Amino acid sequence: MLTLDPGSIESFINQLATADSGPNSFNPFDGSVPDNALRRVNLEKYLQKMAERKPKVLLLGEAPGYRGMRITGIPFMDRRMLFGQGSNYFGLFGPDEGYAAPADLPSVMYEPTAAVMWRTLTDLDFLPLLWSAYPFHPHKPGNALSNRTPTAANSTAGQLHWQALVELFSIQAIIAVGNIAHRSLLLSGRSAPKVRHPAHGGNVKFKEGLEELLAGGIND
Template sequence: MGPSSIDDFISRLAAVESTPGCNNFFDHSVPGNALRRHNLAAYLGDMLDRAPKVLLVGEAPGFRGMRLTGVPFTNRTMFQGAANAFGLFGAGHRYVLPPEAATVPAEPTATVMWEVLAELDFLPVLWSACPWHTHVPGQPLSNRTPKPAEAELGTPFWQALTRIFPIETVIAVGNVAHGSLRRTGLDAPKIRHPAHGGRARFKQGLQELLAGGMAQ
């Protein structure tokens, strides 16, 4: 697999229609979404070079995180500051912060995610069970737990990532992802989501999987 598979992946992702409560921020209806497609291509390309064997599947993008940047578990400050411990993101790299993100408070879950990954020196591919922004209809600046049908619509995309990358293990981050993966027949391990005070248990769960050889 190579760059052409990433281009095809993003094209298919962008083709999914938005609904009143589920915003596809990659589609071609909004000119600014081109920057998010660009950023996602940059991220997947960078990860392709690193050949990760683990895919971490979360819930859905938040309106202060991936909804703005186009990259899973990232926020405004990651794009504006220095590159992280893995040499990803940061000012001067090829990622571009969309103008509308400039004044939005940073999504804290993204910061916690990358802090823990750096502490463990562990770099998986990050994704979401529902890769579009689910929100309360009429309230675009809100987050809503994806419905099973919305997560099901996202299933072909995390499955495609297991073919684009040399994935050996898929890990569910939280209940939504775990339910989504199990509905496909995949008995994936589940760890605590890092949001809402879950940092310690999220890190502990990853440490246990690493120690047991399930994540490398």
């Protein structure tokens, strides 16, 4: 049985808050940046709510985007969905859950990949723990409001954090969402199934891949 205490989650977030994101990346949990305090609070609320639901599967994505986790502090979550505009997604989010959106970035409301992710999970009635192979926002040089593909070095640096979540939540199975996440898993010595990343028109194959894995009992 999963047993988590708030201190364990707090320790994980403190680990993120002191991590070096490296060049052309931004750590949305960096303790030296005042506005990041709200992102740490948001992430703590999300992880505590997930601990109550005892997920068996970790769905490992690529990296935060500037319209999603970079703003909210929660994997695959944009400002619009955070406050329950349209759905509260398994009762995790909504205007009464105590989340906040820092005001240090433009009020971008919509992250397409996040929308596909949560719509698909809702359709499949499947609630895994969500995280990224590289949990910091990789951006193009000189343009913080952009996204770039994480490097192999980024993927290696991110292993420490997703491995900590696997242990913390007693995760039984991991699904890689796209090639970046799959590479991170392989570099760590783990083998795991891979599904298509939902971005760039991959939403149908993403859902089909999850359906196949669920039919095979990965969440049982």
